[in-house]
Amino acid sequence: MTTTVNTTRATTSTIGALVRTGVVAAVAASAATMAVAAAGHAAGISLEVGGAPIPVTGFGVLTAVFSLTGVVIAALLSRFARRPRRTFVRTTVVLTVLSLVPDVIVDAGTATKALLMLTHLVAAVIVIPAVARRLAA
Incomplete structure (x- = not known):
């Protein structure tokens, strides 16, 4: 009798579950x-x-567009990255920080700039952890 060792990495979810979570x-x-x-x-x-x-x-529209772009990034990383969760979190945190740059230099009042930056951070706090939980560590 022979035994076969399964050497494939266990993933925490399917792409479908990742996409559903990302859309929500x-x-x-x-x-x-x-x-x-x-x-x-x-x-x-x-x-x-x-x-x-x-x-x-x-x-809301721009948040949806960029959040869904993040879901596409997560799906690609789940397929090609060695450590999808860590890579996704690092990538999206860097992208979030970069998304604040236009808010700092835009022609607007200080309170408006702060509000714009707050919306970016609110979206990141919601989307990044939810999607990251669906990726293999």
Whole structure:
């Protein structure tokens, strides 16, 4: 009798589960960033950048687009990276920090810049851990 050793790495989920989790996280992050933007606007913080107003729904749309881009990155890393979770977290933290750079240099008031940066961080805090939990360590 012979035994076969399975040398494939165990993954914590399938791509389908990763995508489902990512979509749910993207929707939650979009709603959260719209809520933060609306709350900031209600508190008197301008949503004008360069003289043009940013609609509250714009926060949600851009959050969804970039969150889903993160899900695609996670799916690719789950297939090709040796340590997908660690690589995903490191990559997305760096991308989050880089996403703050335009907020710092944009033509807007200090409170508006802070609100923009807060929305980026809120989205990251929701999406990164949710998706990372679905990746193999």
